[in-house]
Amino acid sequence: MNYMRTSEKLEKLREIMKKENIDYYVIPSSDFHQSEYVSEHFKSRAYITGFTGSAGTALIGKEKGILWTDGRYFIQAEKQLKDSGIELYKMRIPGWPTLTEWLMDNMKSGETLGFDGRLFSIKEYKEFKNIKNKKDINIVMDKDLIQEIWSNKPQLPKEKVFLHDIKYCGKSAKEKIQEVRAEMKKMGGSSYIISSLDDIAWLYNIRGNDVKDTPVALAYAIINEKKATLYIDKDKLSNEDEIELNKQGIEVEEYNKIFDDTKQVEDSVIVDSNKVSGYIFTLINSNVKIIEEENITTKLKAIKNGVEIENLRNCQIKDGVAMVRLLKWLKENVGKENITELTVADKLLELRSKGDLFVEESFGTIAGYKDHAAMMHYSATKESAYELKPEGILLVDSGGQYFDGTTDITRSFILGKLTDEEKKDFTLVLKSHINLMKAKFLKGTTGSNLDILARTILWDEGIDYKCGTGHGVGFFLSVHEGPQSIRPVPNTVILEPGMILTNEPGVYKEGKHGIRTENVMLVVKDIETEEGGEFYKFEVMSYCPIDLEGIDKTLLTDAERKWLNNYHKETYKKLSPHLNEEEKNFLKNATREI
Numbered sequence: 001m002n003y004m005r006t007s008e009k010l011e012k013l014r015e016i017m018k019k020e021n022i023d024y025y026v027i028p029s030s031d032f033h034q035s036e037y038v039s040e041h042f043k044s045r046a047y048i049t050g051f052t053g054s055a056g057t058a059l060i061g062k063e064k065g066i067l068w069t070d071g072r073y074f075i076q077a078e079k080q081l082k083d084s085g086i087e088l089y090k091m092r093i094p095g096w097p098t099l100t101e102w103l104m105d106n107m108k109s110g111e112t113l114g115f116d117g118r119l120f121s122i123k124e125y126k127e128f129k130n131i132k133n134k135k136d137i138n139i140v141m142d143k144d145l146i147q148e149i150w151s152n153k154p155q156l157p158k159e160k161v162f163l164h165d166i167k168y169c170g171k172s173a174k175e176k177i178q179e180v181r182a183e184m185k186k187m188g189g190s191s192y193i194i195s196s197l198d199d200i201a202w203l204y205n206i207r208g209n210d211v212k213d214t215p216v217a218l219a220y221a222i223i224n225e226k227k228a229t230l231y232i233d234k235d236k237l238s239n240e241d242e243i244e245l246n247k248q249g250i251e252v253e254e255y256n257k258i259f260d261d262t263k264q265v266e267d268s269v270i271v272d273s274n275k276v277s278g279y280i281f282t283l284i285n286s287n288v289k290i291i292e293e294e295n296i297t298t299k300l301k302a303i304k305n306g307v308e309i310e311n312l313r314n315c316q317i318k319d320g321v322a323m324v325r326l327l328k329w330l331k332e333n334v335g336k337e338n339i340t341e342l343t344v345a346d347k348l349l350e351l352r353s354k355g356d357l358f359v360e361e362s363f364g365t366i367a368g369y370k371d372h373a374a375m376m377h378y379s380a381t382k383e384s385a386y387e388l389k390p391e392g393i394l395l396v397d398s399g400g401q402y403f404d405g406t407t408d409i410t411r412s413f414i415l416g417k418l419t420d421e422e423k424k425d426f427t428l429v430l431k432s433h434i435n436l437m438k439a440k441f442l443k444g445t446t447g448s449n450l451d452i453l454a455r456t457i458l459w460d461e462g463i464d465y466k467c468g469t470g471h472g473v474g475f476f477l478s479v480h481e482g483p484q485s486i487r488p489v490p491n492t493v494i495l496e497p498g499m500i501l502t503n504e505p506g507v508y509k510e511g512k513h514g515i516r517t518e519n520v521m522l523v524v525k526d527i528e529t530e531e532g533g534e535f536y537k538f539e540v541m542s543y544c545p546i547d548l549e550g551i552d553k554t555l556l557t558d559a560e561r562k563w564l565n566n567y568h569k570e571t572y573k574k575l576s577p578h579l580n581e582e583e584k585n586f587l588k589n590a591t592r593e594i
Helices: 004-021 044-049 073-079 101-105 122-135 173-187 197-204 239-248 258-263 278-283 296-302 307-332 341-352 370-374 418-435 449-458 558-576 582-589
Strands: 024-027 057-061 063-071 086-090 112-114 138-140 191-193 219-224 230-231 251-252 268-271 287-290 360-363 368-371 395-396 399-401 409-414 440-442 471-473 481-486 499-501 507-509 513-516 519-529 535-540
Touching: 004 044, 004 057, 024 044, 044 057, 057 101, 063 535, 073 086, 101 122, 112 122, 122 138, 122 278, 122 341, 173 197, 173 219, 173 296, 191 197, 197 230, 197 296, 197 535, 219 258, 230 258, 239 251, 251 258, 258 278, 268 296, 287 535, 296 481, 307 341, 307 399, 307 409, 307 519, 307 558, 307 582, 341 360, 341 368, 368 370, 370 395, 370 507, 370 513, 395 513, 409 418, 409 513, 418 449, 418 499, 418 519, 418 535, 418 558, 449 481, 481 499, 558 582
Parallel strands: 024 112, 063 086, 112 138, 191 268, 230 251, 268 287
Antiparallel strands: 024 057, 057 063, 191 219, 219 230, 360 399, 368 395, 395 409, 440 535, 471 481, 471 499, 499 519, 507 513, 519 535
16 A cells, blocks of 8 residues: 555544444554553554654544643644644643543443454553443444554564573572462462563563564463463474473463463452453453452562662663763764764664673664754654754763663753753753752652652742653663652652662753753662661662753752762763773763862
8 A cells, every 4th residue: 555644544544433333443552561662563553643652542533533642742743743633632731631531521322432452451441431331332342443554564573582591680480470479369369460561571581572672572471379371472482492481380372372361260360450451351250350450570570689780780881881982972073074863873872782781772762952852752853853063952862771781861962052041951950850869768758759859940940841750660671660650640659779760850942952861770778767767868870971061050059069079970980991091081071070
């Protein structure tokens, strides 16, 4: 089929909807495992709308089309949806209804809502069922209508799986399964269905290449008192790897057998209602007790063990070295040769790939120059990429996947002359970053309790960023990992030693600039007192200079200046042994005291 405009795709979709008697059809961004990042096979929402951001849900009616996405993508979505016939609705912004609110308000009795039940979580499926019951509408949940339009849709990935060595991950699959069974017993579950790919990869110590930049494989798992089963395309496993999995107490079955085996589950079953699909939920026998709780594995893998933490420290040094070399290259060559946003991404990948145990990026590098950086998840193309000049700010958000860890770091590089506004905003972001980094907090604190520490400095200036301040990071897994996070939305996840989080406040001014400073940090124990109890703090793990040319020193307090000088002293100490003399001299200047 020749290339079709969005309007043509919508016309064809509506023809099929009419034939199937479907009034509204919902297309999410997820795969069968409710993943944040998905393989090309599952990018139906991007295909039908033209909006390429990683998060969003489309609703197509007979006449109206709507796309919901979050604050990271508002600017991008407005541009990509222009003249498409699809309207942008802004998530988590007062005055904008959610998908379910809109359906509740607008669907009429007797109308039909259609979707592919494999792509929606139990929680989402229940929300649709609630609308069905209250509005007397019909639900059709077994239709993949996009398949009928997308003639050259990519096939399901067939990449090989490999085992993650215990010298990196610190615990055998057998040990992890025992820990899971102990938790199952406490919860009263005789079986446990796992659908999320990073949880399965962590539990069974397997890694794959089915999702770009996230080393996971399409798989399901069921654990009970006697069996631990991995459901996967067996062609992805070597005989040797399958034998090793068997030694760890893991049986291997074909990917789609999960559906038949779900029907055979007895007594009680634990499911994560945010991760297991609505379709699988409907297969569970009605006399089985369903225990809906967050994945046991999610909490276990969030607290890194000692081996993982030491590996991560080494991993972050390699990553910092690549970032310093990028900074040096930029400072020495911008204005002297043709360098674009795409060139920067390519150069950083080249530098990272020289690091020991490097596998791939942890996400596509975001290199945004000037006003492009105001789009938080901007992705440069040949058509859109700016050429860098010796002026203004370049934001580079990037990360690497290594056998010994996952990295995520953002720096805003000063390429030349700045306006007073740019310099002030750069300094405000730094102050926000430092304020969170210096936090000392009581045992029992959650990320939502700490979010204000990063925002308050910007709020004093009437500025806010429409995203979280920090997220968890996996270990050679997803760059975004729960359950811990630092964001204003209330949550009950207590921050515990061994948890990894990012610290990434920012300023984003449409048409002007975007500035972000991001490090990865580790929760560690600080002190214990008779008067207050146990206190924790953050240990910084990312090391790369924060560009001194962007700082208005008059806006820094003595404590902030001291923090920055100490951070830069430690950066030089850790990275300089891995650099040549010229690079050391460059780093010495970049980390000088102020």
